[in-house]
Each structure stands twice: as structure tokens, then as C-alpha cells.
Amino acid sequence: MTEAHVLIIGGGAAGLSCAITLASACTKPWFGDRRIILLDDGRSDLDKALLNNAPGIDTGTLGLDVLKKMRTQFEGFNVGTIIDAHVTQLQADPWRAMCDDQRTFTGVHLVLATGYKHQDIAGLPVEPIPHHPDGKSGRISLPHDGLWQIAPQAHVAGLLAGGSSQFAIAAGIGAQVAVELLCEWAGKRTHIHDTP
Numbered sequence: 512m513t514e515a516h517v518l519i520i521g522g523g524a525a526g527l528s529c530a531i532t533l534a535s536a537c538t539k540p541w542f543g544d545r546r547i548i549l550l551d552d553g554r555s556d557l558d559k560a561l562l563n564n565a566p567g568i569d570t571g572t573l574g575l576d577v578l579k580k581m582r583t584q585f586e587g588f589n590v591g592t593i594i595d596a597h598v599t600q601l602q603a604d605p606w607r608a609m610c611d612d613q614r615t616f617t618g619v620h621l622v623l624a625t626g627y628k629h630q631d632i633a634g635l636p637v638e639p640i641p642h643h644p645d646g647k648s649g650r651i652s653l654p655h656d657g658l659w660q661i662a663p664q665a666h667v668a669g670l671l672a673g674g675s676s677q678f679a680i681a682a683g684i685g686a687q688v689a690v691e692l693l694c695e696w697a698g699k700r701t702h703i704h705d706t707p
């Protein structure tokens with residue numbers, strides 16, 4: 512699959528949380544045949560983390576194990592795919608992500624969730640700004656409209672959206688971005704709740 516409805520770049524806490532929340536709506540009639548592609552080059556901060564304070568996750572869990580679980584959870588919905596890829600360039604309308612190995616992926620919606628470290632993607636829809644004016648040097652974020660939109664059909668999530676570096680915060684912004692997209696598809700405010 513090289514074409515999707517949603518193209519997520521970055522498969523850490525935020526990108527995977529966004530993908531899972533989007534995919535969990537797949538049984539809704541308005542979801543249609545939408546598909547999600549998540550591109551990731553395997554450098555999530557979670558790789559290095561030992562989590563003692565992530566809500567609902569056992570104390571002492573490796574971030575690496577949480578990443579694996581989230582990947583499996585997303586893929587279990589069967590409405591998307593995770594592709595190992597390093598994105599180097601973006602083009603708009605529709606969104607096209609070009610990779611260092613010449614592969615290209617397209618999507619109607621773009622979600623950028625590449626973390627807050629300096630990154631080298633050309634053609635970003637907005638210029639990066641410091642993550643926090645008084646924060647660690649070299650950390651970046653992208654300015655958004657308050658609902659994480661950075662351009663038509665484009666959102667930012669996680670640390671790149673200005674969130675502080677905690678798993679719950681990054682994942683929470685990813686889920687919120689997904690809800691904004693789901694509301695657009697449903698044509699009303701909505702969220703996905705299931706009951707036993």
C-alpha cells in the first residue's frame with residue numbers, strides 16, 4: 512500500500528496513539544474504506560525509557576515493550592500498515608512523503624509526530640520554532656492553531672506539537688488529533704467509546 516487516507520510520520524508514543532484511535536473507529540459506517548499508513552525510522556525516545564509513571568502501564572515496563580504492544584494493537588484493526596521508512600521530503604495537495612530510498616507515499620491527511628529533536632524533512636508546511644522558549648536547546652515544535660492543525664489537512668502531534676516529554680502527554684495529543692479527524696469524517700463531534 513502506498514496510498515492512504517491518513518499518512519502518519521513518526522511511530523512513537525504520539526504517532527501510534529493517533530493510529531490506534533483512528534483505527535478503532537473502523538466499524539463506524541462513516542469510516543468507509545479509509546486506510547492509514549504510518550512511516551517510522553525506529554528512533555523513538557521510548558526505545559530508551561524505563562516507565563515507572565505511565566498511567567495504566569506496569570511500573571518498570573520497558574518503553575520498547577510498550578512500542579511493540581502499540582504496533583501490534585494498531586495492526587490488529589487491519590485498516591493500516593506500519594512501514595519502516597525515513598522520510599526526507601514532503602509535498603502538499605495531496606500529501607506526499609518521499610523517503611531516502613526513493614519510495615513515495617501519499618495521503619489526504621498528514622499527521623507529523625516525529626518528536627522534538629532536530630529533524631531534516633524538507634517541505635514542512637510551517638517553520639519549526641523552539642520547543643519551549645526556556646527549554647533545552649535544539650528541541651523544536653511546530654506552531655499550530657490550538658487544535659494541532661498546522662495547514663489544510665495537516666496536524667502535528669506529541670512533542671513536535673509542543674507537548675512536554677512524558678509518554679501520557681505525547682500519546683494524549685496523538686489521540687486528540689485522531690479525534691479531530693474522526694469528527695471531520697463523522698460530520699459531528701464524536702469520540703470512540705466501547706463497552707463490555
Ligand SMILES: Cc1cc2nc3c(=O)[nH]c(=O)nc-3n(C[C@H](O)[C@H](O)[C@H](O)COP(=O)(O)OP(=O)(O)OC[C@H]3O[C@@H](n4cnc5c(N)ncnc54)[C@H](O)[C@@H]3O)c2cc1C
Pocket residue numbers: 520521522523524525526550551552553554555556557558559560561562563564565574596597598599624625626627630631632668669670671675676677678679681682
Ligand atoms: C531516556 C528517556 C527516558 C524516558 N522516560 C520516561 C518515563 O519514565 N516516563 C515518561 O512518561 N516518559 C519518558 N520519556 C519520554 C517519552 O519517551 C517521550 O515523551 C515520548 O516518546 C514522546 O513521544 P513522541 O511520539 O512525541 O516522540 P517519539 O516517541 O520520539 O517518536 C518519534 C518517532 O518519529 C520517528 N521519526 C522521526 N523523524 C522521522 C522521519 N524523518 N521519518 C520517519 N520517522 C521519523 C522516530 O523514529 C520516532 O519513532 C523518556 C524519554 C527518554 C529519552
